[in-house]
Amino acid sequence: xxxxxxxxxxxxxxxxxxxxxxxxxxxxxxxxxxxxxxxxxxxxxxxxxxxxxxxxxxxxxxxxxxxxxxxxxxxxxxxxxxxxxxxxxxxxxxxxxxxxxxxxxxxxxxxxxxxxxxxxxx
Amino acid sequence: xxxxxxxxxxxxxxxxxxxxxxxxxxxxxxxxxxxxxxxxxxxxxxxxxxxxxxxxxxxxxxxxxxxxxxxxxxxxxxxxxxxx
Numbered sequence: 001x002x003x004x005x006x007x008x009x010x011x012x013x014x015x016x017x018x019x020x021x022x023x024x025x026x027x028x029x030x031x032x033x034x035x036x037x038x039x040x041x042x043x044x045x046x047x048x049x050x051x052x053x054x055x056x057x058x059x060x061x062x063x064x065x066x067x068x069x070x071x072x073x074x075x076x077x078x079x080x081x082x083x084x085x086x087x088x089x090x091x092x093x094x095x096x097x098x099x100x101x102x103x104x105x106x107x108x109x110x111x112x113x114x115x116x117x118x119x120x121x122x
Numbered sequence: 123x124x125x126x127x128x129x130x131x132x133x134x135x136x137x138x139x140x141x142x143x144x145x146x147x148x149x150x151x152x153x154x155x156x157x158x159x160x161x162x163x164x165x166x167x168x169x170x171x172x173x174x175x176x177x178x179x180x181x182x183x184x185x186x187x188x189x190x191x192x193x194x195x196x197x198x199x200x201x202x203x204x205x206x
Binding site for chain 1 (some may be wrong): 177196
């Protein structure tokens, strides 16, 4: 234990970028349906620049991230260093408009806002 | 789906949730792993969730089921407060 799964190491990871995801597999190749859902939701909002960590590559990190957030499952989404939730929460935030707002707070303009604008033009 | 067709795992989880969320107005647990007890979908509506952020609501469910979760591969959680 320890090392890459220590509180200090995890803290560094969650703070290294406004959007950090701990998942199974990678954004290019998710290895779990729930991790894939997170990647797809972020993609819908035009968020392609984020840090993704494959917990399958690092058992210490896999346990460390669960201890850090006191949350038993993967994927885990962090916005501005703060734990937001897993796939279910991200999905609900996407559906109720909260995700667009949270991204705006990070200075990220959701692609869906532009999609809506295009719709209005038609 | 009628009560008679609930799996043992589903019944147990409903019991635990009723205990831990005495003010719940609706609780539904569905085994989504084909009856294997590996993955569940949990729906709870309770006054206890009012004014709480979703991640807090889900944490409450995680804590309530912390023992049971150890034996699961995964779970999906849907929480809400009753409409006022």
